Amino acid sequence: MNQSAEVYDKDKARSFTQTMLGIMNGGALSLMMSIGHKTGLFDVMDGEAPATSSEIAERSGLSERYVREWLSAMACGGIIDYNVSDETFQLPAEHAGLLTRRSGPLNLTVPMQQVALLGEVEADIVDAFHSGGGVPYDKFPRFQALMSEQSGNRFDRTLIDHIVPLLGIQQQLEQGIDMADVGCGSGRALSILGSAFPNSRFVGFDVSEDGIAAARQNSSELTNVAFEICDAAQLDPVEEFDVVTTFDAIHDQARPMAVLEGVHRMLRSGGTYLCVEPKASSLLEDNIQDPMAPFMYTVSTMHCMTVSLAYGGEGLGTAWGHQTATEYLTDAGFTDVEITGVRDDRSNNYFISKKP
Numbered sequence: 587m588n589q590s591a592e593v594y595d596k597d598k599a600r601s602f603t604q605t606m607l608g609i610m611n612g613g614a615l616s617l618m619m620s621i622g623h624k625t626g627l628f629d630v631m632d633g634e635a636p637a638t639s640s641e642i643a644e645r646s647g648l649s650e651r652y653v654r655e656w657l658s659a660m661a662c663g664g665i666i667d668y669n670v671s672d673e674t675f676q677l678p679a680e681h682a683g684l685l686t687r688r689s690g691p692l693n694l695t696v697p698m699q700q701v702a703l704l705g706e707v708e709a710d711i712v713d714a715f716h717s718g719g720g721v722p723y724d725k726f727p728r729f730q731a732l733m734s735e736q737s738g739n740r741f742d743r744t745l746i747d748h749i750v751p752l753l754g755i756q757q758q759l760e761q762g763i764d765m766a767d768v769g770c771g772s773g774r775a776l777s778i779l780g781s782a783f784p785n786s787r788f789v790g791f792d793v794s795e796d797g798i799a800a801a802r803q804n805s806s807e808l809t810n811v812a813f814e815i816c817d818a819a820q821l822d823p824v825e826e827f828d829v830v831t832t833f834d835a836i837h838d839q840a841r842p843m844a845v846l847e848g849v850h851r852m853l854r855s856g857g858t859y860l861c862v863e864p865k866a867s868s869l870l871e872d873n874i875q876d877p878m879a880p881f882m883y884t885v886s887t888m889h890c891m892t893v894s895l896a897y898g899g900e901g902l903g904t905a906w907g908h909q910t911a912t913e914y915l916t917d918a919g920f921t922d923v924e925i926t927g928v929r930d931d932r933s934n935n936y937f938i939s940k941k942p
């Protein structure tokens with residue numbers, strides 16, 4: 587008997603078979619749950635009595651045959667309850683809080699849509715494994731819309747109630763300050779702030795034409811909010827802003843240090859920089875028990891890291907972690923970097939630092 591046969595652990599093999607089946611079913615169900623979100627099926631079942639597939643199809647205005655197959659997948663996956671006696675389906679109240687639009691940032695079917703989006707670039711990512719380089723932003727056509735939905739849910743819940751108090755800038759915003767958001771995407775954060783604080787001026791910067799077009803459209807009523815298309819590694823403003831934010835917009839940059847130096851330059855002395863980045867350690871061994879870590883490293887490989895590499899960038903990756911982030915912020919000139927968090931946003935670290 588060779589050595590590998592001697593140490594072969596049958597229980598471990600059996601247990602891994604279950605793990606593999608769980609992964610396969612989870613992957614399949616994440617696509618179906620993304621469809622459930624997009625079609626509004628979870629929302630029409632929210633708080634409703636048990637109903638047949640025909641009743642649910644009628645309520646949602648969807649094809650019964652598809653709805654029935656989707657309900658079957660959801661029932662087998664333990665997402666929705668099935669009552670065999672009258673062939674009815676019900677969304678349990680205990681599940682609805684993670685699956686419906688009313689749940690805002692707790693609705694996991696929103697980030698789950700990323701699985702389908704990433705699937706669209708699988709072939710390009712496989713090519714990049716062979717040839718190096720990366721997959722550029724224009725290969726992710728629905729990225730800005732998805733990002734806007736995902737972070738918008740969070741901004742609606744956290745920006746005014748938690749983030750503004752965290753920064754201690756409520757009074758300044760009421761009186762009138764200059765605030766910028768770099769890598770602003772579709773501009774939801776600044777639209778919310780712009781309508782809440784009419785005496786302040788807000789400017790968003792992003793390289794994405796789609797993102798800026800959506801941002802301008804979404805804020806067309808607001809005269810104190812503006813958006814500019816620009817490469818954040820070449821920010822022009824010098825000492826023009828009192829507060830600068832970046833939400834999830836440093837780790838996927840091609841040249842993150844140039845962006846941070848630009849942020850530092852654009853702040854007035856004594857100004858505040860809020861850098862929001864995925865909650866992670868720079869060490870794999872610290873992340874390995876994090877229940878969200880497999881998802882984080884997958885999104886990194888298939889989006890955040892690859893878009894940076896596509897432009898000859900550093901490819902920091904989603905899990906660049908608080909240790910590396912703190913080093914970057916310090917090297918860019920920020921002092922007393924404080925790492926904190928906010929309620930309703932468990933997946934991000936909030937780095938608050940000052941320009942001396």
Ligand SMILES: C[S@@+](CC[C@H](N)C(=O)[O-])C[C@H]1O[C@@H](n2cnc3c(N)ncnc32)[C@H](O)[C@@H]1O
Pocket residue numbers: 733734737738768769770771772791792793794797816817818819832833834835838839840
């Ligand atoms: C993960 S998204 C976050 C968007 C937005 N802050 C939010 O939370 O919804 C990262 C954003 O950084 C932008 N971005 C990437 N590279 C950039 C660059 N070189 N200059 C300006 N923006 C850039 C992308 O277009 C994208 O909108």
